[in-house]
Amino acid sequence: MVSPIVIIGTGLAGYSLAKELRKLDATIPIVMISRDAGDFYSKPMLSNALRAKKSAAALVLKSSAAMEEELRARILTHTEVVEIDLQARCLHLEGGMKQSYGTLVLAMGADPTRPVLEGNGGDSVLSVNDLDDFSLFEKSLAELDARGTSRDVLILGAGLIGCEFANDLLARGFHPTVVDVADRVLERLMPPQASRRLQTRLEHAGAAFRFKAAAVSVNRSAAGLAVGFSDGSSMRCDLIMSAIGLKPRIGLAAQAGLEVHRGIVTDGKLMTSDPRVFAMGDCAEVGRSVLPFVMPIMFQCRALAATLTGTPTVVKYPAMPVTVKTPACPTVVCPPPSGAEGAWQVLETEDGLEALFSDGASPDRALGFALQENSVSKRQRMAGRVAT
Template sequence: MSHPVVILGTGLAGFTLAREFRKLDKETPLVLVSRDHGGFYSKPMLSNALAGNKTPASLVMKDSDKMSAELGAATIHKGRTVAGIDTAARVIELDGGERIAYRDLVFAVGADPIRLPIEGDAADTVLSVNDLDDYGRFSERLDGVTSVAVLGAGLIGCEFANDLLSRGISPTVIDLAPRVLPRLLPDAASERLRSKLAEAGASFRFNVSVSRVDRAGAGLKLTLSDGSVLDAGLVLSAVGLRPRTGLAAEAGVRVNRGIVTDRLLSASAPHTHALGDCAEVDGHTLPYVMPIMQQARALAATLAGNATPVVYPPMPVIVKTPACPTVVCPPALDASGAWTVELTDDGCDARFHSGDGQLLGFALLGAATKQRQALVSQVPGLLV
């Protein structure tokens, strides 16, 4: 029997790759290494799970045994960590000393929440939600809480703020930036999203950060960078993610912002690959669902013997903010052009055009989201 394809990580990237690979190759052994329970759940659902009164257990769609059977009797090592990788010998070592030889090794290890340098006697109570266990701790702590300070006005911060509103909890969103979703939306669209969330009950503090979190009776007192003070029952940090690159770097695999790969998802060491939130693919780090799906299909084909470079077609991001439905197809970071924005009472249609009139991106809010399909067909792909 040949050595297995070993996938490090059982998140959306790892399991999607395994499923796609099994469609093409029924015989090659599959081994997955999971830091947690090894069951399948959709991480993007965590930021709107409160509205559906979801428990951690109810978010797990299939446990590890069902996933193993679905993947053709794949071996899933639950609750294990990787102690080391020898890329020359093509062997990984798990905690406890177990060694596994591999045919190909795939990093699908995700990303870690960025931790802000916050002082105070309650700084250790600041929570982040990056996996199912995090969500469990967060949802348990919400009992009796009426207000939550959300650090970060980006995608996840806005989604959690909207989700907290569904529980009757008042969120205050705090960010050093001057507005919400500053990397994805032009000013007018950003203001429309903020105003709709505000109408639903959210508050915002911009151009400030949190310097201290201290206990204050049964609650918390936040001291902001401008000297002002804010009371909250709980603090949730949603300031962004940093790709997990440490394990790859220790193995001598090239890393930059993420684990560096080419369009075949091949990393710098022979027979190593990366995808998902941990990967920097041809210079791009895209922590969204659609890029993961594209990566998984391409890498599955490559691992099955048909070298297939990943293609990134236009990939709109759906922001889960029911208070203001929002779809964004951002232009490339180095795109040259300008936004035009059309505001109506029930929508916002923002489009980014190049100097010669080519549509390079868009942001649609409210009623304007019905234009999504028509516009997607006009936007060039990021990797074609």
């Protein structure tokens, strides 16, 4: 009997890998393990579902049962893996069950970074990282709707997710305030001119921003939530959402003795320090990089499926622009590599913004770019100029 490929995780990474495997091999046994219901949905839709008036249930594209049939796989739902035994090639599951594997793929994703807050209201802070989280967030917003009073939402983090949720909340009549320790929105992804343009458009739509400050305390009272900031200021709100970042889920891997750093360390073929274990998606650190975006996952899936079916393949990435889902200011970013030396060249008009990051030695070859409003139509042309 052929030992199965076992995939821990039924998010975009896990399901996409299983689909790619089935394209290459119709018979190889696949077992997938999910700590939740295992339903298939588009995670990027979480940050613009409010505008689309989509409920958590409506975001489900296929049930786990339907995915099991489509993929001809065994899917274990609501199942926690408590230990990986590398020597025995076996997973210990909650409740005393065991699952053997021939090859193991860790596609466990990442957890939201939780802010450390003083006061009695710290447990009021919500994060939206999966369908269950969105369901709770949706319920909390509905409760504000039912009260018919104030609708003030504080978002911690002015990065991509924070800005997307701010825009989405505006579409439903809520009043978002975004706070960040940085001095501008999407500071690590694009130049100051683009940050300013995005912030201005969101402010015109009704959002507010606070920079160079972090929330340090939250206290609950009948009047709502009182939030204190590191700069000594304070504000009240009705709901708090944290979007300050993600932490790759590395606990199981570390406990098993696999090499971990920021994520689960892999080589270019996504192999961990154990040759029978691979990692991909938000939990993996590939070539010193953790890339929590959709496009890298797609390229990882294709390469890893080839490797697992007998054709060892190094994952290679082309330019991978990211669409920021902020209709108030359409934006596409392709950030330069972390630590890259160079400078932004920015062309800004009333109708749009075009920014190119170059090292100066080869001005025609970009290391990154940012496009806004009418200029987003140049996405493909700009992507072709990015050195990979």
